[in-house]
Amino acid sequence: MAPPPPLLLLLLPLLSTAAPTISTTTLPLYRHLPHVAETAHHHPLSRLAAASLARASHLRRPAHHKGQAGTASATALYPHSYGGYAFTASLGTPPQPLPVLLDTGSHLTWVPCTSSYQCRNCPTAAVPTFHPKNSSSSRLVGCRNPSCLWVHSAARLAGSNCTTGAVCPPYAVVYGSGSTGGLLIADTLRAPGRAVRNFVVGCSLVSVHQPPSGLAGFGRGAPSVPAQLGLTKFSYCLLSRRFDDNAAVSGSLVLGGGRAGGMQYVPLVKSAAGDKQPYAVYYYLALTGVTVGGKAVRLPERAFSANAAGAGGAIVDSGTTFTYLEPTVFQPVAEAVIAAVGGRYKRSKEAEDGLGLRPCFALPQGAKSMALPELSLHFKGGAEMQLPLENYFVVAGRAPVPGADAAAPAAAEAICLAVVTDLGGAGGAGDVGGGPAIILGSFQQQNYYVEYDLEKERLGFRRQPCAASSSSSMN
Template structure:
């Protein structure tokens, strides 16, 4: 059969051309599902029994609240990052499972090196450098109280990978983590790109990690029913040798910037569906991460996606250029708009709203938190008593005591986030209230519910205003939402949907 020229193509019936177009489009957008993976935190693995875990329920929630505050302090203070424009070339969509765990984040699995070494990594939209525990000399200080859990930690061994290379000082990737001129690099070795890139140090809210930047082959392993995507060669990633107070896994940076996973893999769009916290550390169910266009399964109705413009920080420089700022225009409690300061909406070094997968409970700056908390109390209208002991134990507020008697129902006000263009995120009550056990002793059941939001204590003599975003939308508020990061169109989409059966 001779090739079809443009003139011949013009003679084809429109229906046949449409068929070819749809065939090519579906092939390009076909999603590839990766195997389901469950990532257990060391703290949970070390729990001696279910009863002990239940008795430490209060500690669990207070630890998540403290971790959320520490994370907010890191994002508000920030560290140097690079920026990259979205790529115009996109590979086929790739899907992988996400799992919640006691560190408040979600994890998926990758393989690194030749031959491939499987590794768990945490999804982090608030940073862009990926790193993994690396070498047989890897040390993780104050990371786990369980020696057995630490010994079972997945560690990458570069010496066992024939494709692993140290990134050179004159390699552009070195500039992702160092702003100094290549002439300042030391002479510790040579890998064809000049002297070895100096070690990195990444400081997080609750700890840090340090090591050397390497490049290697990254693989995403699909299920047996799907075809595997091509390996991603020369993927730049941190080989961490020392970490302090970090989870027993690596981290995948999905923020804006050249080192990020979407940027290196040339993916202009990614999305995820965060599993409900009810399934914490449950290996039977999972959420999903998609690299590329998310496909709607056959036979399922596609629900409407609402889109919000992604904004750039007015400073247009690190660290704020890495964050996904949202065009937030207001917050309503019980159907009534809350009077908030302008800094809640304007992206700058001291304001704006960002979305972050690595923060558990949403953070509100004191200038934003106080009017929101006051509106919540006003909407409750004195129907329920404040539970001060639970508030003091958790660090969350306001907390309301559950009514006495079995099956007591509570009437709680709606919480809505409103965005430019008319998009509204109406949060279900389980996304902004959390049930809490008694302040001490074994938990016989929840005794109060608390607003799942954290804030700083106002500075003495001030209003608590500080640098960095004023609002950080955390993963607890994102559960059972499909969240899409359309980097090509600079927008964020969302729709409420179950991320797992019965979730």
């Protein structure tokens, strides 16, 4: 990779704006899925399955790096190319609108920055970038600013000749299949009725294998959007994937908010690993059981709670598409699904091999529907998430067969369990080791209103249609 441009010449430390005003905000959340040709190597579902596994690998064993309460605000959420959901944030003075991915599995927010931004092995789509020199409120973060400790250890700063006026050293963040790096800046973040000055964000100058957008960290910790905005609550409603091709329809992201009716609540559990990163960033759920077809699945203890090293437990993550289950959890769940189907439908090896999802069942010729078992998640306190069929099975269409002749007949249409695991042995996300045993992904959360009550340490949910035609944005 070519070295980044001279960092200090790209950014201007300028004056900050006036104090923030606090109000309620709702923002649209959008899905954005560029066309992907259905070839033997690039079926859209296989790409999502692979991306989910890469994400799980990062959340379970990421590379080592350091990376007054307001009332409600809401924005639109749109799903992004690798299965995430994006909203538009406005940064700077005057405000510059930027798409950012909602990510509850990390806490640092970053945006592509300056006209010299480089992204290697990235989508070819144009990348909206932030230009600090065009913002009168933008300034570099100094190495003695407490926020510099968000991305560097105290020992690292002590050995870096950190003097008064020196800039916080460049950061590097490594994700499951890519990375990003740059400098921390502070600027004004704006939302309808809200302006938060000195919001600290990563000004990324170089990225590898990243989507054409920035990332908004909504995980636990001081760098996160909720912490910097002083939120005690945020919520989202994730748009159904059946609207993938309709850019005019969105879900929503709510910053703050009052009491919501009809909710079931689950205790949010702090990481048993304490402040150990990255586990302290995650939202762990007090899961107590899984049922398939009304029958409890016998799962290992690590499915329900993590140990002091961070191994085990269940987390909720907006950035993972298909739910990830560690092999020791996936195997009994998959076996229960197969047993509940009871031989009514043939397994589709072609779909399983082509997509990386399993089990898959071939759709009988001429059939318009299939009888499939219910899947429910059970939580401490009695809450139950009885998933609708479309949230845990996915219609695979005509799945490509790797290595097959292009002129050969296509595989029969199939329906597959929308859950991923890694049975490949050492080095994979599915090794029985560190990290969460269950990662509840966004596919399973579609058409649910999900509330993160940070003050009461609980997660609320209720089923509801999330589609809305909205043009509101964070500006």
